[in-house]
Amino acid sequence: MIGRLNHVAIAVPDLGAAIAQYRDALGANVGDPQDEPDHGVTVVFIELPNTKIELLYPLGEGSPIAAFLEKNPSGGMHHVCYEVDDIIAARDRLKDSGARVLGDGEPKIGAHGKPVLFLHPKDFQGTLVELEQV
Ligand SMILES: CC[C@H](C(=O)O)C(=O)SCCNC(=O)CCNC(=O)[C@H](O)C(C)(C)COP(=O)(O)OP(=O)(O)OC[C@H]1O[C@@H](n2cnc3c(N)ncnc32)[C@H](O)[C@@H]1OP(=O)(O)O
Numbered sequence: 612m613i614g615r616l617n618h619v620a621i622a623v624p625d626l627g628a629a630i631a632q633y634r635d636a637l638g639a640n641v642g643d644p645q646d647e648p649d650h651g652v653t654v655v656f657i658e659l660p661n662t663k664i665e666l667l668y669p670l671g672e673g674s675p676i677a678a679f680l681e682k683n684p685s686g687g688m689h690h691v692c693y694e695v696d697d698i699i700a701a702r703d704r705l706k707d708s709g710a711r712v713l714g715d716g717e718p719k720i721g722a723h724g725k726p727v728l729f730l731h732p733k734d735f736q737g738t739l740v741e742l743e744q745v
């Protein structure tokens with residue numbers, strides 16, 4: 612069911628510093644910040660040869676990233692995103708297996724303009740899992 616690793620997300624307390632670190636210290640190809648108010652985040656994608664890094668910074672009230680940074684003030688790995696062909700079929704199979712699909716269970720449009728869903732970290736070895744239909 613899951614396919615390629617689409618991205619690994621890192622929550623950051625200082626987006627400018629993280630951009631500079633990846634661009635200058637790591638020589639990475641860093642995209643421009645993209646506000647995603649529907650998700651309460653500003654995202655910056657870093658293109659790697661085999662996947663992407665997604666830097667996440669809180670946007671607006673009630674951002675899930677703000678809550679994460681309260682617990683992890685230096686930032687840290689926030690989620691992994693796997694690609695799926697059919698996000699509804701994946702969701703239904705996961706729900707049948709007893710996994711918790713976050714939010715109202717309906718896919719939202721993510722940063723790539725594709726439907727995404729999130730699965731509770733407690734059901735996946737302490738790792739927040741995002742699925743993106745490609
Ligand atoms: C533009 C979209 C973009 C894209 O790629 O397209 C994105 O990726 S947007 C990313 C931001 N959106 C989300 O993260 C949505 C899904 N997240 C949530 O619904 C919440 O953040 C949730 C439910 C994962 C955590 O909620 P909360 O912050 O309120 O924390 P809790 O205390 O309720 O957490 C319960 C339990 O889980 C642990 N936890 C929290 N966040 C994570 C995490 N990122 N990875 C691993 N574990 C996490 C938390 O520590 C609690 O554990 P406990 O042992 O009970 O203390």
Ligand SMILES: [Co+2]
Nearest residue numbers: 620665692741
């Ligand atoms: Co993501």
